[in-house]
Amino acid sequence: MNFDAVQVDINDILSVNRRYVIPRNQRDFSWEKLQLDEFWDDIRRNIQYENESFSHAEYFLGTVVLSGTTDSSMLEIIDGQQRLSVITILISLISRKLRALNYIESADDIVNTYLVSKASIISAKAHLTEKISKSNGRDFFKLKCQSKEDCHPKVKSDEDEKINYAYTYFEKRLEKQEACKLLNKSKKGVRYSEEE
Numbered sequence: 001m002n003f004d005a006v007q008v009d010i011n012d013i014l015s016v017n018r019r020y021v022i023p024r025n026q027r028d029f030s031w032e033k034l035q036l037d038e039f040w041d042d043i044r045r046n047i048q049y050e051n052e053s054f055s056h057a058e059y060f061l062g063t064v065v066l067s068g069t070t071d072s073s074m075l076e077i078i079d080g081q082q083r084l085s086v087i088t089i090l091i092s093l094i095s096r097k098l099r100a101l102n103y104i105e106s107a108d109d110i111v112n113t114y115l116v117s118k119a120s121i122i123s124a125k126a127h128l129t130e131k132i133s134k135s136n137g138r139d140f141f142k143l144k145c146q147s148k149e150d151c152h153p154k155v156k157s158d159e160d161e162k163i164n165y166a167y168t169y170f171e172k173r174l175e176k177q178e179a180c181k182l183l184n185k186s187k188k189g190v191r192y193s194e195e196e
Helices: 010-014 033-046 081-100 104-115 118-123 139-145 158-187
Strands: 019-022 047-050 053-056 065-067 074-079 132-134
Touching (some): 081 132, 081 158
Parallel strands (some): 019 132
16 A cells, blocks of 8 residues: 655645545544633634635644545545534634625635535535545534535534534634624724624
């Protein structure tokens, strides 16, 4: 078995027409507040927002080990499934926030580029295939984090509970970021009022 190590960015992983499957033997999603805090702090430190423009420093996400051939439409995630799952949750929330602000085309572009398989978009819009899936099922993750619309599936396992916690965690952080932007705008002369 040959191993090739190459440096790629997350866009190179998630924007290609490929599915990633988490094998049965991989542990369930297990990140808790400590890991989520570290990830969020890293993201915040590496992304700057100035003059209504984003910039970022290069950020090492960690090692992601994939198994399969480079021309395969499906690869197994051997290592990195926790981070890829968290990134998927964050991307999903950004898409839904854009949809709520009526940026439908941008929201759809994010879903179609990073959350579902391009082949499934072409062949069957009614049944989209998620980019990251688990070989023994992961319905909660699929419904909660990989569908276009906000969905509230029933929590049935410890993994579902942790995924739901991570989703809520980032949802609150994104809302707080929006509040900070409003505060910054108010300091620049844009007025707003708080109702008590």
